[in-house]
Amino acid sequence: MRAPELSLFDVFGVSREIPLNYVVREKVDGVFLDALTQHKHLVIHGSSKQGKTSLRKHTLPSTDYIIVTCSNKWNLAELHAAILKAAGYKLEGTTIRTTSGDLKVNAKLGAKLKLPFIGDAGAEVGTEASEATARSEAETSLELDAADVNDIIDALDKSNSPKRIVLEDFHYLPEETQTDFAVALKAFHEDSAYCFIVVGVWLDENRLLQHNGDLGGRLLSVNADKWTVEELKSVMNVGSAQLNIKFTPQFMDSLIDGSLSSVWIVQEVCKLACERAGVYATQENCVVIDDDVPALITQVVNQDTARYVGFLSRFAGGIQNTRLEMFRWILMSVLLAELEDLTRGLTYGWLTQTINMHHPTAPVNAGNITQALQSTASLQLVHMKLKPIILDYNQTARRLTVVDRSFMIWLQHQDRAALISELELS
Template structure:
């Protein structure tokens, strides 16, 4: 039997790791939802198993996957779905075949749908005879901005796959809102969509379209319970024929902040630091906590570049912030100074407002409306700064700013925060020192 590599068992990667476990409150709910006619919304913080859940229970041949990005609009999303189904998309204004980036602003297109099974034609010539596949097409004039038009094309080819919209959170709010309304149309037509997004509040899409109530099933991938982590760690260790002490397992869970991705990565680094790269015929025991400290240090170093750069980028947005309030800089400062547990549970908007006023150079100018505008635009700000995945999200129903990438909590827990704060450029000092006078 071929030995298993540690990278096959533990870690965060595109492929399924062998330490994956099914959880009744998540996997069973997802499997039951697949049997219904409802759309499915899978949500939770970054690296909490959303994509793994999808790959576990939906075969690649049964889905059409669209990886959403900040620049996607309705046309590019629907165009991608049709192209993946081998449907030609042409401009209604010319015979030019459109590429992915060549989009008619008015949304008017002609689509050519191939008949199932082409016909073979023999083409003779003086040189010889050759055969080529000749395809017949039916043409439709459609508007790629209209879900009804797109749905009719899909029904014409007897479409039966699931449409997967991954990274839904990267889309601008207006696009998310439009898609929330289109979901009603698609469900009426028997076309189902699975949405995966990084956020932590319930009823996210219902806030855009209340008519989706009873038409979607929400599957949160959080929380991960201690017993779940025990199962993952022990399953992976067993596959590699390794045993970890209870104290080491406890410490892994304590520093993971409830994030399975961090557990997976620390286990991978711990086994590597212990000199274990693959499964062995003899039982190996990991009981040296210094090796775990080494693994944690490696992950802190891995996260440092990304998180420091992300915090600096958000703070740097202060330079273009209207009115010289520099609120992005101040919110980064509050985040660095806050307790880890508070960041994990989320900070109320009013609390953020109060704390910023306490340290702001002109506190009387910081109004509640300014805070609301900042928090509502937090997602777009991170998108413009290419912070992938996003670190924060604002729950409008609960009025809390939440950390949605637990690796930031891990990074802050094991970093020198006073030193980190010194690295964040202060716009007052670098751009307009006269404001202090």
């Protein structure tokens, strides 16, 4: 019996859906599945394009959760409001003030999410309810302080919402909002049955604990960044079997060596190699594929050249003109670092030493260096509007990490001395 014909683009490359060659990673998928049974909040973290969203989609049925994609402009109340909207509410402003001075909102539950005791009639919840609604014992009026976690829990309970709530792109939220929500997470754990799955681009497993130490014991982290050689080979082997092709051992070894463990690079290079071989769907006869892997990797990462050059220029400029220009010297340190050190993350000690070796007013106060490092993410998200971010500072390990692996590969193919000169970093 002939195998079903599959499209190349459903197997290799970036897809909105779960790739057909999805590979279960024991130390990632297994940890995530185990964590789901413990009724705690979960954090899925790692570099960009390393399979965080696919992990969630593959493991959890879409009916088991509601999902919110975070915005870099939201405060806590706006994040809470987005959660309520995902649960089926329609929100309207009021003229009533909360104790903090903000305006309360009306929450109306639409017909798509029905209270279990209403049946097919649906319900509306709001302070401006009609007389008919007011007479109905089944319907309730809610006047909410969107910044109050207690009000949010009460509203979610009335919506019959799934007990899991996914927050994608949590790293886009302003730092203050992340901190405020970390405080709210404790209340969600203590006073409700809701478990949040927070998905973000960072390597520090204790990121939310830094915002609120009381989350200790209430939060589990899953590092989706790790891909072993065997797992990356499985991605290629599963995909090649689905398309009835075979990558040569030399091709596979060269790709794994050059990918810096980036599953995105592996997927994109395999897609390009198939296109160059004329393979766009499952083949009737097995096709053996070999190609110039370094050239293909370069082709993939060069798609982002304009983005990376823009990042370097704007990051060097910092948030505003200052006497010390700390971001300029942090960037110079990144460009001077060896690939192996970039892969592990640049330690605070190494960064301090390197900056003081080149800064015209050395030695630089340690507090100024620390403050700039802690602001690297907000500089990229808030001031540069850069998505996804490229650099992130791990405050627990005190390391500056590259969270875009393709940037490191791109950097390998650049004349770093020329970049330093062009950016006037020396």
